[in-house]
Every structure is written in structure tokens, then in C-alpha cells.
Amino acid sequence: MVIVTDLEGVLIPEVWEEVARVTGVSELAMTTHDEPDFGRLMDRRVELLSQHDLRLPELSRIAGDVLPYPGATELLAWYRTKAQVMIVSDTFHEFSEQIVQRMGPYNLFANTFRADEEGRVLGYRLRIRGRKDNVIRSLKQIGFRIVAIGDGYNDELMFRMADHPVLFNAPDDLAARIENGTRVTTYEEIRRLIIEVHKLPPLALQSTPAEG
Numbered sequence: 230m231v232i233v234t235d236l237e238g239v240l241i242p243e244v245w246e247e248v249a250r251v252t253g254v255s256e257l258a259m260t261t262h263d264e265p266d267f268g269r270l271m272d273r274r275v276e277l278l279s280q281h282d283l284r285l286p287e288l289s290r291i292a293g294d295v296l297p298y299p300g301a302t303e304l305l306a307w308y309r310t311k312a313q314v315m316i317v318s319d320t321f322h323e324f325s326e327q328i329v330q331r332m333g334p335y336n337l338f339a340n341t342f343r344a345d346e347e348g349r350v351l352g353y354r355l356r357i358r359g360r361k362d363n364v365i366r367s368l369k370q371i372g373f374r375i376v377a378i379g380d381g382y383n384d385e386l387m388f389r390m391a392d393h394p395v396l397f398n399a400p401d402d403l404a405a406r407i408e409n410g411t412r413v414t415t416y417e418e419i420r421r422l423i424i425e426v427h428k429l430p431p432l433a434l435q436s437t438p439a440e441g
């Protein structure tokens with residue numbers, strides 16, 4: 230079993246909201262709820278960072294002060310007693326690597342910024358955006374059962390691909406579309422579900438065709 234978990238909204242607060250609060254640039258707090266096109270949203274954020282001369286070292290410092298939700302560190306440690314863990318997020322490594330490493334030695338798969346030598350953000354490289362389902366598809370192809378935990382619309386493809394989608398404080402309309410999803414509002418409920426999945430027999434391994 231592999232537990233694939235989203236980061237923001239599940240284990241930590243939304244980092245852009247914190248950046249907006251600390252810098253006073255409130256428009257940076259917009260989300261995909263305000264601008265559904267992620268490319269346009271990111272282009273606007275990059276523009277705002279430039280206008281206000283907010284550079285990567287400062288952004289990383291602000292993000293580094295973000296604290297995980299209470300119990301999140303313990304939850305990740307508990308996951309590791311049951312399964313492998315992957316944190317797959319639309320966040321940026323420059324924002325969230327420090328927070329993740331404070332929670333433990335976990336792998337973070339996220340996007341990265343493009344910046345010049347003085348730390349001015351010029352753009353971004355998307356590795357995860359819109360591809361969370363590919364991560365899960367690949368793990369399934371090599372025989373893993375997947376529990377996927379997320380909270381938002383950007384997790385929908387991941388939920389569709391997972392064996393056990395877990396919707397943490399997710400909106401009603403999203404939950405209605407994920408028929409095999411389990412809706413939860415607490416970490417305790419996630420733990421209970423994982424204990425049940427852990428009891429299931431292992432998936433049958435696909436045998437390789439016999440030679441000759």
C-alpha cells in the first residue's frame with residue numbers, strides 16, 4: 230500500500246495565504262476558486278511578486294514559518310508504520326520543502342520556481358499540476374494499492390485513479406463526483422480507514438509472461 234497525500238489543506242495551511250498575510254499583498258491569497266485557470270493564476274502571482282519586489286529568499290523564509298496543522302506530524306509518522314508515504318502537491322519546493330522536512334524525512338513531489346541569481350521569480354516549472362493521477366497510475370502499474378488523501382478540486386484526478394480516495398474537508402460537489410470516496414473531517418477518521426485498508430489481502434501481482 231502507498232499513501233499518497235496532498236499537503237496544503239490536509240497537513241499544512243495554504244502557503245500563499247500566509248505569504249499574502251505577511252507581505253500585505255492580499256491579492257496573492259487568491260486561489261483556484263477565484264481563478265480556475267492555474268496558469269493564469271500563477272502568471273498573476275509572478276507579476277505581483279515582481280511588482281512588490283518579493284524575492285525567493287524572503288518567500289522561503291515566510292513559508293518556512295508556516296506550522297503544520299496540529300497532529301499532522303504524528304499522522305505522517307503513523308502512516309509510515311502502515312505503508313509507504315508520498316507527499317504530492319501543487320505547492321512549490323521553495324515554499325514547502327522546509328515544512329515537510331520538519332515533519333520528517335518524507336519525499337515531496339511538487340513544482341519549482343524559476344528565478345534569477347538575485348532571487349527574483351521569473352516563472353515556474355510545473356511537474357505535478359494536473360498530473361497527480363499519473364503519479365498514482367504509475368504506482369498502480371507496479372502493483373501498489375493506493376490510498377489518496379486530498380481536500381480540493383486539484384485532487385480530483387488523483388481521487389479518480391486511487392483505490393481508496395479519502396476526501397478531507399472537501400467541498401460537497403467534489404465529494405458527490407467521487408463515488409467510491411470516503412469523506413472525513415478528522416485525522417482519526419483517516420487512521421480508521423487506513424487500518425481497514427491495511428487488513429485487506431495484498432493485490433495479486435501481475436506475473437510476467439513465461440518465456441518460450
Ligand SMILES: [Mg+2]
Nearest residue numbers: 235237238381
Ligand atoms: Mg490541498
